[in-house]
Amino acid sequence: MKIIITGGGWAGCSAAYMARKQGAEVVLIERTDSLLGTGLVGGIMRNNGRFTATEELIAMGGGEIFKIIDQNCRHTNISFPGHEHASLYDIAKTPVAITNYLLEIGVEVKFIERVVKAHVTDGAIQSIETASGNVYEGDAFIDTTGTAGPMKNCIKYGNGCAMCIIRCPSYGGRVSLAGICGISEITGKKADDSIGAMSGSCKLYKESLSPEIIEALNTKGVAVIPIPKELIENHLSAKACQQYALKEFSENMVLLDTGHAKLMTPFYSLEKLHKIPGFENARYEDPYAGGKGNSMRFFDMAPRTNALQVIGLKNLFCAGEKAGLLVGHTEAIVTGVLAGYNATRHISNMPLLEISRKTAFGEAVAYVNEEMQTKEGLGKKYTFSGSVLFEHMKKLNLYETDVNRIQENIKNEGLWNVFAC
Numbered sequence: 001m002k003i004i005i006t007g008g009g010w011a012g013c014s015a016a017y018m019a020r021k022q023g024a025e026v027v028l029i030e031r032t033d034s035l036l037g038t039g040l041v042g043g044i045m046r047n048n049g050r051f052t053a054t055e056e057l058i059a060m061g062g063g064e065i066f067k068i069i070d071q072n073c074r075h076t077n078i079s080f081p082g083h084e085h086a087s088l089y090d091i092a093k094t095p096v097a098i099t100n101y102l103l104e105i106g107v108e109v110k111f112i113e114r115v116v117k118a119h120v121t122d123g124a125i126q127s128i129e130t131a132s133g134n135v136y137e138g139d140a141f142i143d144t145t146g147t148a149g150p151m152k153n154c155i156k157y158g159n160g161c162a163m164c165i166i167r168c169p170s171y172g173g174r175v176s177l178a179g180i181c182g183i184s185e186i187t188g189k190k191a192d193d194s195i196g197a198m199s200g201s202c203k204l205y206k207e208s209l210s211p212e213i214i215e216a217l218n219t220k221g222v223a224v225i226p227i228p229k230e231l232i233e234n235h236l237s238a239k240a241c242q243q244y245a246l247k248e249f250s251e252n253m254v255l256l257d258t259g260h261a262k263l264m265t266p267f268y269s270l271e272k273l274h275k276i277p278g279f280e281n282a283r284y285e286d287p288y289a290g291g292k293g294n295s296m297r298f299f300d301m302a303p304r305t306n307a308l309q310v311i312g313l314k315n316l317f318c319a320g321e322k323a324g325l326l327v328g329h330t331e332a333i334v335t336g337v338l339a340g341y342n343a344t345r346h347i348s349n350m351p352l353l354e355i356s357r358k359t360a361f362g363e364a365v366a367y368v369n370e371e372m373q374t375k376e377g378l379g380k381k382y383t384f385s386g387s388v389l390f391e392h393m394k395k396l397n398l399y400e401t402d403v404n405r406i407q408e409n410i411k412n413e414g415l416w417n418v419f420a421c
């Protein structure tokens with residue numbers, strides 16, 4: 001079995017791990033020089049319903065990626081407005097730990113290789129080709145190219161290129177594998193019907209903040225600093241991550257320690273920022289133009305089944321943001337694992353796995369797919385950690401923080417260790 005994965009964000013890394021675990025030969029192709037994609041500047045895990053989804057995947061025997069993240073956390077079990085029992089991974093150590101793990105288990109990782117062409121016959125991909133002319137043949141393919149950028153989208157639908165971690169000018173912008181195969185893709189909207197959504201956090205150079213803020217971040221992981229009324233900027237409706245679109249996030253500077261100081265707003269004028277006590281010397285680390293804007297996301301999602309097979313191609317699977325309006329690392333990891341697993345089942349002519357809707361994981365995959373068929377649903381974002389999906393989970397009694405009960409549920413649904421063999 002040979003599986004070629006395009007895009008080394010959290011979804012691609014997780015798909016690679018699972019496909020390899022199932023015995024496939026795996027090539028993971030990444031456009032830039034590092035794995036984790038937007039996860040290079042993320043870090044928040046296990047907040048609210050993400051805890052349940054994380055423990056479910058561990059109980060299903062597919063949780064090694066989560067275990068590596070847990071080992072690389074700077075803070076665990078912290079709270080910040082609207083969010084409980086969160087962990088924050090170290091954004092410098094985690095990408096290296098994941099890369100080393102994937103190499104150790106035998107995944108072939110190709111850096112600075114951007115997929116730009118696909119060769120399709122009889123409704124199946126035969127091979128893909130990168131900008132440097134290398135051709136990769138496979139039995140099944142996984143599209144985990146995400147939905148962020150490229151620059152033309154940030155210019156057209158956002159505030160221009162903000163020079164973010166995606167680094168389009170250096171490595172070339174995102175290219176959708178499903179898109180180049182001729183699949184008609186789906187674009188997310190905001191509630192006001194405008195296209196795309198802006199990433200919801202920036203990173204400040206921690207050492208540029210006051211000693212009191214640094215101390216709070218290092219010891220507690222979180223600092224909440226009220227913004228003087230005349231300096232408040234409200235960017236909540238632009239945010240991709242609606243779980244943080246709470247008034248506490250526009251009235252306060254909410255900072256989280258991921259190595260840098262993660263500032264929970266899409267952008268904020270540097271001039272105004274310097275007027276807030278403690279931020280007089282603040283400096284943006286991501287995006288570099290965080291005073292002006294941020295990356296735009298949720299373009300080009302693939303139509304797919306609940307087994308994460310792309311509709312319209314026999315041997316293409318997808319995960320992460322590519323698989324719908326799913327925001328977050330946890331969401332990318334669980335779908336990545338499922339896509340990697342099902343790609344191997346497809347090659348072996350075995351029935352594809354759909355996860356029971358009596359789990360948070362299965363319900364999220366199916367519910368988002370349904371919601372995306374409606375105009376209203378396309379205007380929302382879905383995450384285990386807040387907003388519509390978390391509310392939906394709570395209504396269905398799928399939010400659980402007792403690990404024993406989560407394990408019991410997974411056993412009852414016949415999913416115990418399903419990914420382990």
Ligand SMILES: Cc1cc2nc3c(=O)[nH]c(=O)nc-3n(C[C@H](O)[C@H](O)[C@H](O)COP(=O)(O)OP(=O)(O)OC[C@H]3O[C@@H](n4cnc5c(N)ncnc54)[C@H](O)[C@@H]3O)c2cc1C
Nearest residue numbers: 007009010011031037038042043044115146320321328329
């Ligand atoms: C600034 C920011 C902060 C965030 N913070 C958090 C957080 O704290 N917690 C959380 O849970 N979520 C957070 N998120 C959301 C989260 O990062 C994403 O929803 C999730 O990680 C998406 O993963 P993905 O693998 O689907 O896509 P991506 O992370 O976008 O990865 C896609 C990968 O594909 C590569 N690629 C694209 N096209 C090609 C091609 N043609 N050939 C080869 N490679 C290609 C890209 O270079 C990239 O590495 C944040 C997002 C942003 C932008």
